[in-house]
Amino acid sequence: MSEDLWSLHDPVDADFTAPQALTGSVTLIIPTFNESGNITELLRRLGDALPDPDHLPCAVLFVDDSTDDTPAVIEKAAADHPFPVSVLHRRTAEGGLGGAVVEGIKRADTDWIVVMDADLQHPPHLVPELVGEGVRTGADLVVASRYISGGSRAGLAGSYRIAVSRAATWLTKGLFPRALRGISDPMSGFFAMRRSVVTADTLKPLGYKILLELAVRCRPGRVAEVPFVFQDRYAGESKSTAREGMRFLAHLAALRSATPLARMIGFGLIGLSGFVPNLAALWLLTHAGMHYLPAEIVANQAGVLWNFLLIESLLFRDRRGHRHWADRAGRFALLANADLLLRIPLIALFVARFGMEVLPATALALVTTFVLRFAATEALVYLPRHTRSRAAQKGTFPCV
DSSP: OOTTTTEOOTTTSSSSSOOOOTTTTTEEEEESSSSSHHHHHHHHHHHHOOOOOOTTTEEEEEEOOOOSSHHHHHHHHHHHHHSOOOEEEESTTTTHHHHHHHHHHHHOOOOOEOOOSSSSSSSSGHHHHHHHHHHTTTSSSEEESSTTTBBBOTTSSSSHHHHHHHHHHHHHHHTTTTTTOOOOTTTOEEEEGGGGGGGGOOOOOSSSOOOHHHHHHHHOOOOEEEOOBBBOOSSSHHHHHHOHHHHHHHHHHHTTOOOOHHHHHHHHHHHHHHHHHHHHHHHHHHHHOOOHEEEEHHHHHHHHHHHHHHHIIISSSGGGSSSOOHHHHHHHHHHHHHHHHHHHHHHHHHTTTTTTOHHHHHHHHHHTTTHHHHHHHHHHOOOOOOOOOHHHHHTOOOOO
């Protein structure tokens, strides 16, 4: 990782070293954004909760995106605790709090990783229990759940947040029924996972729902759950905003379109939605007196723009970095309009030979050229990166 992107705050940030990878050794990763009011109490409760270091070697790593004095507060509070405490402050909060967790995972070299929030809504006394449940059951992932017997979402403020949380849970479980089998609370940010099942380089988080990212991409073999009562926030303000909600929906779309078949289906659905601006523009132009063939060319641009914007934001969001947006837009428009070389003769054939109306002939031609357009778009505009993950090279459990 380059030093122009990441910096370390001395002395607490000075080279993080995880405890020796003994059976049950743990790196506790805590992403933070302006949580200075919670740090001292959090570390105090962790000090009370964590067993003797000889029994459970544990290090705490804060990955910080704060604009306040959170790193300085961590430095001051860490001096009074027997377990190692470090902080990595990121200059750019890439990927949000989920991206912070991934950076922590890359630095961890222990048997277990535990992820929790800094606001004390996740009770620190459950950290040993999460790891212990994983050791006892042989699970790869242990989730602290609000939705099993003994759990509660009491700390969610107001009926609106409860409804949003429930709706998000239903939506994610509906979209990923196999990947989330055995996980009653995919929105939980409190969980333990064996380090050996995570390949951090394949994770592409967006926002703060990192458990969903890990479960879908890494597919842990065995999952266990521990009930927990979601607590009231100790200090500060919630980071749950409408913007985070939109990032969450974009994240769902990116995860759901991770396979070629899913991308093709998504491409088709976006293309279907593009019929609306395309055919609306065609109707306006032909009723204004323009001949249907030049009207096809002009109207096609409305569908091209619509489709490009949706494909960029929903389907290939994680493949945009290798080309400038203008290059991608130009290639996409070129392919979409080159498609007319095939589509217009087909439309003319359907109209002149088979007596079809212009609108249904256009729709049929769009469907006919669909597969060709999808393959060309993926190959020539959003070239996938053919890189082997460290897990594949080492034979460890791969993320997908």
